[in-house]
Amino acid sequence: MEINGIILVAGLSSRMGDFKPLLKLDGKTMIEHSVDSMLYSGVNQVIIVLGYRGEEVEVLLRSKYNKSQLVFTHNLKYSKTDMLASAKIGINALNTCDAFYLLPGDMPAVDTKTFLKVKETMVKSNAMVVFPTIDGHRKHPPLVSHRCIDYILQFEGEGGLREVWQFFKNKIETVPVDDYGCMIDADTKADYEKLVNYMDSKRNYKV
Structure with a gap:
């Protein structure tokens, strides 16, 4: 399967009181960990949907990664729109692929094994969407088949991605x-x- 990824980094970080993507975790910024988690899982390319302070994030990531690995796009209405709007912008920037992971940029600790399990399940089931679950509850990141793209882009109803x-x-x-x-x-x-x-405990466990 040809798989790409979309990371949504357009939010205002208002509840944090600091700019989340550039906060440090275990020697890297949060957004670097999020990008790495996708690249380590074998995606071909990661789409970064930027918004608030997007230029800072783009400058940082361009200095850290091969330009072929990342594509940058911007939600210019980030202060007035929801995650679905950013997801649509990311989908529009996708290169041809069989499926794509969708990950909020403030979830930098997803394990490579999770990405791979989700992919394996899609390969076996031919599902339109596959979610990892914990205690029966759906979690991020879903893997979304390219067959969902037209519907997502055309959806204009209430309820966002849940709907x-x-x-x-x-x-x-x-x-x-x-x-x-x-x-x-x-x-x-x-x-x-x-x-x-958590990141400290993971590092210490590996040591």
Whole structure:
């Protein structure tokens, strides 16, 4: 399968009180960890959807990665739109692929094994969308088939991505994972502290 990734980094970070993508975790910025998690899982290219302070993020990432690995696009209405709007912008920037992962930029700790399990499930099931689950609850990142693209781009209803997934509910598969990284984002300073501690514990475990 040809798989690409979309990382949504357009938000204002208003609840954090600091700019989330550039916060440091284990020696790298949060956005670098998010990009790395996708590249380590074997995606061909990562689309970065930028918004607030997008130029800073783009400059940083261009200095760290091969230009063929990343594509940058911007949600110019980031302060007035939701995640679905950013997802559409990312989808419009995709190169041809069989499927794509969709990941919020403040979830930098998803394990490579999770990405691979989700991919394996799509290959086996031919599902339209596959979600990792923990205790039966859907988590990020979903893997979305290219067959969903037209519907997502044309969707104009209420409810955002949750409502989009409802349309495909009979064609969604899930796969249980043991990955705390799927459960922690960085909405608040307390969340960030949890992430710092978790990343530290992962590093120490590997050592």
